[in-house]
Amino acid sequence: MDSLTRLDDIHQNRIRLSKATVSFDDRFTLREIDWTITPEQHWVITGPNGSGKSALAAALAGIGDIQGGSIQGLPNNVEIVSFEVQAELIAQELKKDDADIMDVISLGTPVSEMIFDHCQDTELAQSLVEKFGLSTLLDRAFRKLSTGETRKVMLIRALANKPDLLILDEPFDGLDVDTLAMLQAHLASLIDTVPMVMVLNRFDEMPDFITHVAYLDKERKDKERGDRERSGKQRGDKGRLKLTVDRQDDAAFNELYQLLHLKTTDLSVPEADPTNKLPALDPSQPLVKLTQATIQYGDTVIVDKLDWTIERGQHWQLSGPNGSGKTCVLSLITGDHPQCYTNDILVFGFQRGNGESIWQVKQFIGYVSTNLQWEYRVSTSCKNVIISGFYDSIGMYTKSTDSQKKIADQWLALLGMQDRADQPFNKLSYGDQRLLLIARAMVKHPPLLILDEPCLGLDDINRQLVLALIEKICQGSETTVLYVNHHAEDQISGIEHYLALEKNH
Structure with a gap:
């Protein structure tokens, strides 16, 4: 692989990282970083703790062992x-x-x-x-x-x-107010002479002259890599460059701000409405138990003798290719599939086919899917979308209580959307709509939250937003999350149980 090179006069003095994998002993590895810095740009590197912000800054200073790809164009000074x-x-x-x-x-x-x-x-x-x-x-x-x-x-x-390149990792930490103002003014005087790269955790400290933002996140470990690391062949945390944003792109910059808010905020998942709690479930029973579950159309078997138990507090990821039966399995759980009554299914203590109503079961489930988003076309406010989750309705047709309004405000604060409480839902971006629908599904703190392909149709930054919210829910609530997607490797921190379906036909 290419080694670290210094090419001051190539590509208009651009610094270019091409699939750069940089190791810092056994402590940390940056993986396959693609990034270009031009002389007129000034960057902030940001992301959650442990994502590799300082490692990326150090790599620009020539620190670390390049194990793959290349870093070109670093100036000598x-x-x-x-x-x-x-x-x-x-x-x-x-x-x-x-x-x-x-x-x-x-x-x-x-x-x-x-x-x-x-x-x-x-x-x-x-x-x-x-x-x-x-x-x-x-x-x-x-x-x-x-x-x-x-x-x-x-x-x-x-x-x-x-210097020809100035790298400042948390430069404002430990400085008093007057010194901080002086330093920012001096740095601003240099913007036409030296490109700057800063590492900042706090967006409110970002100088006005910053032109671009690079967002890093921890790399999720798939099972194979986890096995290698436990065997000692590959150790340390890993980080990837997830997003780069031009500060002049207001929409993308605001979404990144919202993502960082979700990733780093001390706010926790709001409590359920104490005045309208769900009926208590038998703690000795699993949430869901499928025994030899089979779905078959004629001679075509979609799901073949599936045994699956979901216990309280077990967050699951269900994956598989198109046609593997993911949606069919979900509909067995929710009671929307006609063959749920010909299978041995236990849900929330109810044995399917013993006289329970579909609504007795569905009250314990929060559900989010692309189809739901298509159906939620009413012109109502962001706040009312969340409140509608208390009534399982699309739109608001009942007067909300003060307690419900307070909880909705708390969810908006968690999402970084408190200033958009009264905006029409149908005027929001596709990603913000998805976030609100997840909050709507969570307001009652259902024992089971089913997220069916929640990232489908989202661009990368909105996908990161949705995944960050799911992580937040996994970290701090009594709700068990069932996350459904195509790719087993697209993992979420907090989800440790996996079921991968295969096509049987």
Whole structure:
């Protein structure tokens, strides 16, 4: 595979990562990153914790072992400020205290040496020292500084080196308000001379001059990779670049903001309505039990002798190709398939065919599908769409209670859509409609939430939004999730049980 190359004058000074897989010992691996940075662009790298933000920034500085693909176009003069580099500098200083190898006690490298011996523009460095308020600390040992002061020294060194690429990993952490404003103003003055890449967890700290956003997420582990990792052949977490967004694209930028909100918010799934709870289920019974379930049309067998038990708290992923019987199995559970009464099916304590009504069963199920979204064509507000879930209706025909309105507001806050409570549902994007329908299905906290191909018809960013919401539901509610899709490898954190159907005909 190609090694790391520096091609300053090729492709208009573009930095290009092509299927780049970069390993950082056994700790982390970036996988197959495709990304291009042009000189006039300024990027923010963002994503949830553990997604590889700092690793991607480090790769741009030439750190890490390229195991596949290539990184081309990195300039020779790259400066990076990060917690990892900061810790490395401190560790180097602490080594000077090792009494076993030194005859004298080291006082440590003074701040002045750390700054002025490592910069191209001493006049600029001196100006920044004054702006950062470090003039009185120049004679102090670098390792004696506070974390915030150490970060200031590193920023001064990087800026005074006049880099061709400036990489700043959480540059605003630990800075007071005045220093933060000063740094942002200085960075803004550089936008015509140096491309910048920042790692930020907080969107509200993003400078106005940022032109593009790169979003990373953890890679889901399929079973085969998980087995390899447990055997020691492949270890560490992995991250992928999921999305790149032009900040001028308002719709895409707002969707990314909403995705980050769902991924990182401390908000949990809202509680059910305490004034209108579902009947209690027998805790000793499974939610669903299919015994030798078979669906057959003439000589064509769709589902053949399927045994499947869904216990409380077991989140399941049901996958399989078209024609494998996924929808048929769902309709056995919901009671919508005529052959459900010729099979041995136990649902929520009811034995199918023993006189139960279909509504006795369906009250315990939340259901979301593309067909439901097609059917939900009424012109009602986002808030009322969620409230309609209390009544299993399409649209609102009953006066809602104060408790239901409060819960709907909590769901809107979780989705990052509280400012759109009164907007018409049919005016929303396809992805936002899907999010609201999932919230509608969840408001009663049904024991079983069935999501039938919830990502069908969604673009990548809206797909990520829906998956993030499903993860949130799996993390924090008493609802068991049954997630149906075509691809077994398209996994969701929190789902640990899998059933893959195959075509029998």
